[in-house]
Amino acid sequence: MNIHSSLQSSISDVSKQQLVSIKIPPNRRQEILEYLKLFGYKPEKTILQVHIIGFFNKRRLNQRELEQKTKAVKRYGGTSFLVVGRTYDPSIIDKAIKPKSKDPLKSSPGYIGYLWKVKDLDNKSPHELIPLDFTPIHLPYPDDWKMIFETKGFLIAMHVPTTFVKDKNKITRALYHIAKSGVNIKKEWSFLNDIKNLSYNNI
Numbered sequence: 001m002n003i004h005s006s007l008q009s010s011i012s013d014v015s016k017q018q019l020v021s022i023k024i025p026p027n028r029r030q031e032i033l034e035y036l037k038l039f040g041y042k043p044e045k046t047i048l049q050v051h052i053i054g055f056f057n058k059r060r061l062n063q064r065e066l067e068q069k070t071k072a073v074k075r076y077g078g079t080s081f082l083v084v085g086r087t088y089d090p091s092i093i094d095k096a097i098k099p100k101s102k103d104p105l106k107s108s109p110g111y112i113g114y115l116w117k118v119k120d121l122d123n124k125s126p127h128e129l130i131p132l133d134f135t136p137i138h139l140p141y142p143d144d145w146k147m148i149f150e151t152k153g154f155l156i157a158m159h160v161p162t163t164f165v166k167d168k169n170k171i172t173r174a175l176y177h178i179a180k181s182g183v184n185i186k187k188e189w190s191f192l193n194d195i196k197n198l199s200y201n202n203i
Contacts, residue, residue, distance in 0.1 A: 016148050017089065020133045023186050031189040032134055033127045038171055038195055039084055040161040043125035044117055050096045052110035053086065053153040082168060083157045086141065088149040089131035112154065130156065135185050138175040142186060170198050 025031070033043070040046075096113030097120070115126035133149070134156065135141045146153075160168055178191045 017091065017132065019148060020089075020131075020145060024132060025188050028132050029128065031192065032130055032132075034192055035136055035189065036084060036127055036158075038192075039082075039158065039168065040164045041127070041158065043127060046116075046126060046158060048084075048115040048126040048130070049157045050092055050112040050114065051155045051157060052112065053155055054110065080161075081157060081159050083137050083155045085134050085136045085156045086153055087131045087134045087156065088141065088146055088151050088153045089133050090149060090151050090154075092129070092131055092154055095129045136175060138172070138179045139183060139185055140179060171195055174198060 021028075033041075036046075093112055096115060098113045099111060115129050117123060117125045120129070133141075133145050141153075174195050178194070183191060
């Protein structure tokens with residue numbers, strides 16, 4: 001039996017989510033909230049999208065959409081839609097609200113659905129629904145967690161306020177540097193304080 005199979009059999013009677021939760025600080029949910037707020041996230045209003053890793057943004061854009069994207073890039077130096085993190089926990093599939101459109105030309109083939117308090121049956125905000133293995137974009141996701149969940153993984157994306165788009169690159173660069181420092185995302189996210197000290201217009 002290889003290491004992977006051994007790990008799977010050893011957790012057969014234990015919740016995979018519980019295995020993650022005992023390895024992280026008890027305030028991880030609050031840390032996720034504070035992280036998302038860096039991008040202008042508002043619990044009552046923001047919609048988070050869920051995409052399968054490898055399929056994100058694969059849909060072909062029509063001429064009007066291409067023109068809008070070009071204008072956004074020219075004006076802000078980038079799009080207002082970005083990936084903020086990822087999870088490998090498949091439970092997010094059941095939590096996501098499924099898209100209405102069945103037309104493959106109108107949606108990405110890997111688009112699972114979205115998280116939005118207004119539509120959630122339990123009236124929960126998106127950050128309350130994101131699995132606790134959520135890892136900020138660019139930061140290393142633990143290999144042992146990948147082995148536990150056995151999925152391709154899912155990207156969490158959101159539209160950031162247009163007034164913030166021009167500043168998002170500062171956070172992206174900061175996350176790159178944090179990743180290189182060898183940060184362990186299982187531990188307290190003290191790096192959030194470093195990012196908050198950056199001079200940018202998060203609203």
